Amino acid sequence: MNLAVCLLCILLVPFATAGLALIHQGLGRSRSAAHAMLATLCAVAATAIVFVLIGSAWAGYTSGLAHTFQFVGKKWDWLGAEPFFAADLRPSLLRSPYPALVLALQMFAVGLASLIPISAGSDRWRLAAICASSALFAGLIFPLFAHWVWGSGWLARLSPLFGLPAFADTGGAAVLQVVGGLTALSIAWILGPRQGKYADDTAAAIPGHNIVLVLFGCLLALIGWIGLESAASMLFYGLNSVQIIVIAINAMLCASGGCLAAVLITQLRYRKPDASLSANGWIAGLVAGSAGCGLTSPLATLFIGIVAGALITILVETLELKLFIDDPGGAISVHLGAGLWGLIAFGLFGPTTGSRAALLLTQFVGISTLLGVIFPLVHLGNLLLNRLVPFRVDADGDWQGMDIRELGAGAYPEFVIHADEFVPR
Amino acid sequence: MRLTGYLLMVSGWLLAVAALLLLEGTRQRIAFVLAALLVQLLGLGLVAYRYRSLQRGPE
Numbered sequence: 001m002n003l004a005v006c007l008l009c010i011l012l013v014p015f016a017t018a019g020l021a022l023i024h025q026g027l028g029r030s031r032s033a034a035h036a037m038l039a040t041l042c043a044v045a046a047t048a049i050v051f052v053l054i055g056s057a058w059a060g061y062t063s064g065l066a067h068t069f070q071f072v073g074k075k076w077d078w079l080g081a082e083p084f085f086a087a088d089l090r091p092s093l094l095r096s097p098y099p100a101l102v103l104a105l106q107m108f109a110v111g112l113a114s115l116i117p118i119s120a121g122s123d124r125w126r127l128a129a130i131c132a133s134s135a136l137f138a139g140l141i142f143p144l145f146a147h148w149v150w151g152s153g154w155l156a157r158l159s160p161l162f163g164l165p166a167f168a169d170t171g172g173a174a175v176l177q178v179v180g181g182l183t184a185l186s187i188a189w190i191l192g193p194r195q196g197k198y199a200d201d202t203a204a205a206i207p208g209h210n211i212v213l214v215l216f217g218c219l220l221a222l223i224g225w226i227g228l229e230s231a232a233s234m235l236f237y238g239l240n241s242v243q244i245i246v247i248a249i250n251a252m253l254c255a256s257g258g259c260l261a262a263v264l265i266t267q268l269r270y271r272k273p274d275a276s277l278s279a280n281g282w283i284a285g286l287v288a289g290s291a292g293c294g295l296t297s298p299l300a301t302l303f304i305g306i307v308a309g310a311l312i313t314i315l316v317e318t319l320e321l322k323l324f325i326d327d328p329g330g331a332i333s334v335h336l337g338a339g340l341w342g343l344i345a346f347g348l349f350g351p352t353t354g355s356r357a358a359l360l361l362t363q364f365v366g367i368s369t370l371l372g373v374i375f376p377l378v379h380l381g382n383l384l385l386n387r388l389v390p391f392r393v394d395a396d397g398d399w400q401g402m403d404i405r406e407l408g409a410g411a412y413p414e415f416v417i418h419a420d421e422f423v424p425r
Numbered sequence: 426m427r428l429t430g431y432l433l434m435v436s437g438w439l440l441a442v443a444a445l446l447l448l449e450g451t452r453q454r455i456a457f458v459l460a461a462l463l464v465q466l467l468g469l470g471l472v473a474y475r476y477r478s479l480q481r482g483p484e
Binding site for chain 2: 189358361364367368380
């Protein structure tokens with residue numbers, strides 16, 4: 001592994017964080033714009049601190065220390081057992097830079113994943129609750145699943161356990177996107193819809209306030225995504241630095257396919273392309289492609305991206321109109337929906353030396369674990385947290401906007417767009 | 426209904442793991458794991474249905 005290339009890729013990951021932050025902020029209302037960006041910073045900060053001090057010990061790394069147990073004659077590796085507070089970081093650097101690189105990548109990656117629920121809770125999720133939920137995410141949820149997949153946990157060891165290929169997630173489609181998407185679903189359910197979103201079984205359209213920022217965020221996210229996928233592939237799946245070229249090409253193909261599919265579908269359905277759905281198509285393509293980045297062929301990758309882009313246009317509408325889930329940024333559709341599709345698609349199109357059915361089976365087992373273990377854990381954790389730190393802002397704050405309510409000042413004080421924000425009811 | 430939904434999701438995962446432990450053939454395992462996923466989707470559907478009725482915000 002080329003240390004300099006890997007480090008450079010890790011340092012690109014914050015671009016994806018910045019990109020997602022801009023997308024989420026732009027898709028929310030102007031009256032909560034500053035709050036959304038501050039929430040992003042706070043979530044990234046909280047996750048970095050909690051992950052380095054606690055989560056990294058449980059996430060562990062390949063060939064690191066782990067908690068195991070015996071069941072039906074098989075050894076199950078279920079949790080990392082590294083020292084807390086990253087106490088072994090400096091001594092381990094003398095032996096190998098690998099643990100430090102894994103820690104650095106996961107520290108940035110968990111921050112990125114923690115932004116996904118912020119989008120779903122936009123305009124009504126309190127700052128303190130965002131920090132608490134992000135800390136739970138970085139301290140328990142993410143490390144648990146990251147260890148199973150990236151830290152030689154039981155999902156990565158399906159071959160010695162059951163004679164199956166290891167669950168593949170080279171770019172974080174499951175570990176970051178689906179886990180983040182499941183958290184977003186949990187948050188959207190707990191918070192409920194924004195005031196005025198649903199009345200008489202019809203959904204009111206609440207458009208995003210700055211589509212230029214959203215589209216710029218998409219371009220920024222691409223850079224970070226390539227860095228994230230490259231670093232994860234090198235650290236956890238042994239890809240060499242030359243294969244980064246394929247990862248970059250595939251990432252671009254996936255995003256392009258997703259975006260153009262969404263443009264075409266919205267053009268056909270609404271007679272004009274929808275910019276916010278097309279931006280979501282771009283990100284959905286990146287998310288779906290990250291399951292097997294660098295390992296799938298360019299043609300298969302393009303197909304995966306196109307399906308992801310088409311899928312989210314349907315999912316966004318279904319969630320909003322049929323299930324009454326108010327997800328202002330479309331995070332659940334993009335990260336959960338496209339992430340699950342990417343995992344299945346890797347089973348269909350990923351390279352395999354054994355049978356295709358075995359690879360598909362492995363991916364299904366991973367998906368089943370996400371739905372059967374991670375989601376109940378996430379939802380239970382957030383329900384308990386909601387009792388301690390109420391998630392939802394009060395009714396006045398809902399009407400006033402999160403900027404005025406929680407920060408005391410709006411993001412755009414010179415532009416009074418919504419007069420009702422400043423007029424007493 | 427919500428609790429039943431969560432129990433179904435967890436049960437689905439246990440079914441999937443049991444299929445890996447007890448069965449040998451890939452086809453049998455796939456059939457069981459797909460059935461487990463269906464059970465989980467049913468559970469998720471129940472939870473979604475429950476929340477759907479709660480999702481009416483303040484008017």
